Amino acid sequence: MGVVTDILFIALATAVINNLVLINFVGICPFLGVSRRIDTAFGMGCAVTFVITIAGSATWIISHFALVPGSALVNAINSIAAGSVKDLLFLQYIIFIFVIAGMVQLVEMYVRKFAPALYKALGVFLPLITTNCAILFACLTIAKSPELTDNFLFALVYSFFGGIGFTLAIVLMAGIREELETADIPEPLKGPGITLITAGLMALAFMGFKGMAG
Amino acid sequence: MTNSALPGAAKRFRNGLLDDNPIYRQLLGMCPTLAVTATLAGAVTMAGATAFVMIMASAVVALLRNQLKGHLRILVFTLTIATFVTIIDRVLQAYVFEMSLRLGSYIPLIIVNCIIICRCEVCASQQSVGVAISDAVGQSVGFLIGLISIAVIREILATGMIFESVRVMPEWWPNWAVMQGPAGAFITLGLLMGLVNWMSMRKK
Numbered sequence: 001m002g003v004v005t006d007i008l009f010i011a012l013a014t015a016v017i018n019n020l021v022l023i024n025f026v027g028i029c030p031f032l033g034v035s036r037r038i039d040t041a042f043g044m045g046c047a048v049t050f051v052i053t054i055a056g057s058a059t060w061i062i063s064h065f066a067l068v069p070g071s072a073l074v075n076a077i078n079s080i081a082a083g084s085v086k087d088l089l090f091l092q093y094i095i096f097i098f099v100i101a102g103m104v105q106l107v108e109m110y111v112r113k114f115a116p117a118l119y120k121a122l123g124v125f126l127p128l129i130t131t132n133c134a135i136l137f138a139c140l141t142i143a144k145s146p147e148l149t150d151n152f153l154f155a156l157v158y159s160f161f162g163g164i165g166f167t168l169a170i171v172l173m174a175g176i177r178e179e180l181e182t183a184d185i186p187e188p189l190k191g192p193g194i195t196l197i198t199a200g201l202m203a204l205a206f207m208g209f210k211g212m213a214g
Numbered sequence: 215m216t217n218s219a220l221p222g223a224a225k226r227f228r229n230g231l232l233d234d235n236p237i238y239r240q241l242l243g244m245c246p247t248l249a250v251t252a253t254l255a256g257a258v259t260m261a262g263a264t265a266f267v268m269i270m271a272s273a274v275v276a277l278l279r280n281q282l283k284g285h286l287r288i289l290v291f292t293l294t295i296a297t298f299v300t301i302i303d304r305v306l307q308a309y310v311f312e313m314s315l316r317l318g319s320y321i322p323l324i325i326v327n328c329i330i331i332c333r334c335e336v337c338a339s340q341q342s343v344g345v346a347i348s349d350a351v352g353q354s355v356g357f358l359i360g361l362i363s364i365a366v367i368r369e370i371l372a373t374g375m376i377f378e379s380v381r382v383m384p385e386w387w388p389n390w391a392v393m394q395g396p397a398g399a400f401i402t403l404g405l406l407m408g409l410v411n412w413m414s415m416r417k418k
Contacts, residue, residue, distance in 0.1 A: 023396055028244035029328060090304070093322050094296045101289060130292070131326040133245045140319045188412035189404070192241055196404030203396040 003153075010157050015165035017210060020134045022169050022203040027134030031170055032195055034122065041174035043118045045167025047126065049160065051107055052135050055100045056159025059139040060152060062099065067092055068149070096139050097130075104130045138162045172202065220341055223348035230352025236329045237360030238410045243329040247361060248399040249320050254377055257365035258358070259313050263306065263321060265354035267298045268330045269347055275338040276346035282339055291334040296325045329353060367402050368393045 018024060021031050027048070034044045066073035069087040077085050108126050112119045119126065129135065142148045142155045149155070176198055185194050221229065236242045243264075250260040271294050275282075282290060303321050306314040314321065324330070333353055338346035369376060372393035374383035392398050 025249040025396060025399065026245050026323070028248060029242075032241065032244065090300060093300050093303070093325060094293060097292055097296050097325055101292060127288075128328075130288075131328055131331060133323045133326045136323060136326050137319055140322055144319070186408070188415060189408040193404050193408040193411065196400050196407065200397045200400030200404060203400055204392070207395060207397060 006154065007157050010154055011161040011164075014158050014161040015168065016206070019165045019169055019206055020137065020162050021166055022199065022206045024137065026137040027132050027166055029128070030132060031166075031173060031199070032192060035170050035173040035177055035195070038171060038174045038178060040121045041170045042167065043115075044122060045163070045170050047107060047111065047118075047122065048129060048132060048134060048166050049163025051100070051103050051129055051132075052138050052163040052166070053156065053160045055096075055103050055135050056138050056142055056162070057152070057156055058099050058103065059096050060142055060149075060155040062095060063092070063143050063149070064152075067095070092143065096136060096143075100135050100139070101130045134162070134166055169202070173199065176202075220337075220345075223345045226337060226345055226349035227352035230349065230354070230356040231359065232356070234353075235356040235360060236353055237357065238407060240329070240332070242332055243327045243357065244403075245323060246320055246327060247364065248396070248403060250317060251361055251365040251368055251399060251402075252372070252394050253369050254362065254365045256313065256316060257361040259306070259310065260317060260320065261354065261358040261361050263302045264324055264327060264330070264357060265351075266302050267295060267324050268333060268354055269350040270298045271295045271330055272333055272338040272346040272350035273343055275334045276341065276343040279339050279341075287339060288331070288335075291331050291339075292325065295330055295334075299324045329357060363406060364399070364402055367406075368398055372398065 014020075021027050030044055030048070035041050063071075065071055067088045068074075071087075074085055074087055077083060104127065107129070111122070111126065138159050142158060147154060148158055173195070177195065180194060180198070189197070230236070232239075234240060237244075237247055246260055246264070250256045271291070274294050275291060278290065299322060302324075303314070306317075306321060333346075333350060337349040341349075366376065369378075370382050371390045373389055374387040375381050390398070393402070
């Protein structure tokens with residue numbers, strides 16, 4: 001297979017077949033919290049896509065040059081200190097979360113300056129992207145699966161389309177919830193209850209994609 | 215700097231169980247709640263790991279609370295939590311390797327579990343170590359109760375068994391494979407949440 005086919009394959013597999021929200025259960029908090037209106041949901045999706053792409057690439061570069069066995073930093077430590085350090089993977093979680101927090105801070109500053117309306121609409125959920133599991137999950141998946149760890153381009157495509165998949169799910173959800181506002185829902189199920197059941201039905205629909213690409 | 219307006223240790227503990235239950239009342243920590251409740255054993259392991267991290271992080275944050283200033287505190291919380299998650303991840307890999315494989319990425323995802331950061335912010339960064347630990351224990355037990363309630367329903371309906379070995383349902387029970395998957399997780403939690411709301415409405 002050529003590189004283009006590989007990329008299309010990864011894009012489809014990430015955005016639809018292994019959708020972050022509906023199949024992997026990550027990023028549920030904003031999925032439930034910011035899905036009341038389509039435009040806000042879309043703004044949130046874009047912000048997450050942006051952060052996930054940058055964070056995915058940044059953590060790939062850091063792992064590649066500093067953490068994995070045989071990387072530049074590990075070799076340097078071994079030659080300077082004449083030690084036998086195998087890898088620095090025990091620092092992985094701490095470094096990843098640090099990078100993500102920094103990226104979110106940057107995005108927050110950017111959105112506040114250039115899109116004040118979106119900044120207001122996203123409210124507290126913007127800083128909360130740091131604790132959006134979708135982003136850490138994507139970074140960890142890239143670090144874990146061999147075909148993504150070896151190729152920077154694939155890692156980039158994976159993280160970008162992970163974000164697209166998140167946007168797809170949250171916008172679809174917002175569309176359904178806008179319609180649900182006029183529906184006659186039993187009192188106890190109002191709010192999170194019916195949203196979760198709707199998400200369940202969406203997950204059922206997304207299960208239909210399973211096996212589509214082997 | 216004890217603030218008399220804040221609830222004491224016993225109250226904090228009790229709140230975590232029901233009134234402020236992290237899953238049903240605060241809607242926090244949804245990702246692990248949905249992802250690891252396919253089997254009861256996974257749910258219990260996850261609750262244990264989360265409890266360890268929450269208790270240790272709350273204690274450390276409570277000890278540091280007078281030094282924490284402004285917006286840097288969230289970063290301190292996160293790094294504290296990440297340290298303890300690294301510890302528990304290594305422990306699980308060493309002693310229950312199969313379970314650690316099965317939980318996979320969801321163990322490191324404890325770092326971004328909103329419950330822990332929320333407890334650090336609400337309780338541990340303002341009250342003494344004793345209160346913070348009691349609060350963390352209460353929230354952990356509340357989280358455990360929530361996870362078990364979902365996992366029991368999902369595992370029984372999906373396999374007819376509990377703990378993967380004890381048969382609960384009769385032999386003719388058709389296994390609802392969908393309950394093991396994402397759809398079953400969302401729908402079970404949605405219905406349980408409706409049930410909890412209905413019960414608390416009736417009490418009033």
